[in-house]
Amino acid sequence: MQKRTAAFIFFIFIFIANLNAQSVSISGNVYDISGRRPIESVIVYSSANRAITDSLGHYQILVKAKDSLWFSLFGKHTQKYTIDTIEDLQHFNIMIHVTGYDLPEVRVRNSYYKLDSMQNRADYAKFFNYSAPGLKLSNNQNLLGPNGLTIGFDLDEIINMFRVKRNRNLQFLQNRLISQEQDKYINYRFTKRFVQKLTQLEGAELDKFMEYCRPDYAVLALLNDLELGLFIQKRFAIYKKGG
Template sequence: MSVSTLVRKGLLILLLVLMRFVVAAQQVQVSGTVYEKTATMGLSGVSVHSNSGAGAITDSMGRYNIKIPVTDSLSFSYQGKSTQKFAVKEINLTRPFDMKLFVEIKTLATVEVKAKPKSYQYDSLENRREYRKYFDFEPEYITSGNGGAGINLDALFSIGKIKRMQQFRKFLQRDEQEKYVDHRFNKDLVQKITGLKSPLLESFMVEYRPTYAMLMSFENEYDYLRYIKEMGTYYESEVRRGHTNIPVFNR
């Protein structure tokens, strides 16, 4: 076999390898809606996973959108149960890739609501308005006037009052942060993501309640929901091994 033939074969093999890398790196967008078993209502909080590590969570209407390699595969999980894996190359990307999970959704009978309950955002805004002078309070020890800069004697003689104002502001800030955690880490969301029920649910929420700083550290909503899911799975396994005082029961 001549040298030129070997070179041509080597180049051909290299070209084939490069083509495989190009195909593997090609990103496609898969989107659709996840429904409950009657296919009439979208399911929120469904996890969408890929082998490459990408993930998404369905919104309040059950819709999802995820960008992954064409060589990847998808699966869906809800309340600890997962579907089979679906190869992306076998999905028709020209139309939505909808999924139906055999889950029952319980709905409440329609009732007449005379007064809309206040939302967390409304309460937080009202709280800021009511205590605005405390949130915006900054003591001025230096004054300026026609005679130039000087010492604010009123501020110096009111140090006790200033300290009380600052302490109350810190209290208001902590209270606001705790209410934000209550809003984000609520019972309905945690139960939907973990599948835990009372008394495990209440115990889990006390033990794994995130701090305000922790909530702010999550890069996106998916990372936050994944934290709840993983901690819920770990907590339930600890209960079943008898490492907590909560009684074990079958869900």
């Protein structure tokens, strides 16, 4: 009985050893073409397994010794890398060139948005540059008088402090212009073409998702094109689950 148990354990050990010998663990990081910015949510494939890079661009995947490895971002695949040609299995880092073809938003952009924004700022400079009146030094006052240092306050600013209705209207118009400018910026970057490319949604379903996913200006201003694409994909995953 003891011999049979020992033999069984021996064969189990050999079986596990063979499995380990047939599979290897590969890890590394995925960066953009500069080699400095890590890319999150890149899918790493082998013929029988897959992994996804984390926020630091890091991945780890178990593959067969005779297998190949490849990477995918926004449905675009890299070349396949044969495992036995990879020298350092624990530091297999790659760089992905994210082009305008991968991110259609880059292609549909044009210079007119920035020109329109600059022109709008120039046309309504009075409102964009408005600040609440207060005690300010006059630009026309000589600070050094015959008897030493003298201080002169701006008389117009003092008068404007008491023009409550005027100040309220100017503040309202400034807020409205800034809000319109921010909405145009969101529309300029968060386009149907871009979202449809990433989600494959169409028609009313696309409109519904765009309303659900539309980012705030404060969020969008912090995202580059790649990060915006990842933001949309994450929101789409939640959307499909009914979130």
